[in-house]
Amino acid sequence: MDILHTIKSYLSEILxxxxxxxxxxxYLIRDLGVESIDFLELAVALSGAxxxxxxxxxxxxxxxxxxxxxxxxxxxKTALLAEKYPFLDADRIAEILKDLDQGPxxxxxxxxxxxxxxxxxx
Numbered sequence: 766m767d768i769l770h771t772i773k774s775y776l777s778e779i780l781x782x783x784x785x786x787x788x789x790x791x792y793l794i795r796d797l798g799v800e801s802i803d804f805l806e807l808a809v810a811l812s813g814a815x816x817x818x819x820x821x822x823x824x825x826x827x828x829x830x831x832x833x834x835x836x837x838x839x840x841x842k843t844a845l846l847a848e849k850y851p852f853l854d855a856d857r858i859a860e861i862l863k864d865l866d867q868g869p870x871x872x873x874x875x876x877x878x879x880x881x882x883x884x885x886x887x
Contacts (some may be wrong), residue, residue: 768815768880775810779803787873793825794869807853809878817883823850824879828870829861844886 769789780797793799799875801824804825822828829846836845846858853861853864853875861870 768877768884769873771814772811772876772880775807776873777812777879779810789872789877790851792869792873793873793876795867807876809881815884817879817880819883823852824876826850826861826875829870830865833865847869850880854878 770809773784773787776782776793776797776799780799780803781796787797799855804821806818808824811817811824823843827843829850832845832849833842836842842862844857846861848854850858857875857878857887864870
């Protein structure tokens with residue numbers, strides 16, 4: 766099963782959008798306007814489609830800013846995020862840290878990474 770294709774299909778169905786406008790680089794909140802009810806629906810759909818446990822906080826990076834705020838000045842933020850979100854690679858974490866000031870950072874590729882990671886862990 767193609768994970769990206771499946772995620773794009775669910776997003777287009779839930780949000781009533783053309784599948785073709787959704788790419789791996791699409792921001793869920795900034796570009797698509799995903800809301801909390803949409804996240805809930807997406808989590809249920811992904812859990813069922815891939816037979817994985819979906820942790821809302823992890824997959825949707827819900828506590829990302831909280832983790833960074835409570836980390837303290839001396840904490841290695843890259844290492845902290847790698848620990849909290851093991852499905853994100855170092856390049857993506859660096860991208861997120863640079864992008865924080867622009868708004869919500871969750872992208873479609875983060876969902877793909879999460880599902881891929883969960884499929885291999887379980």
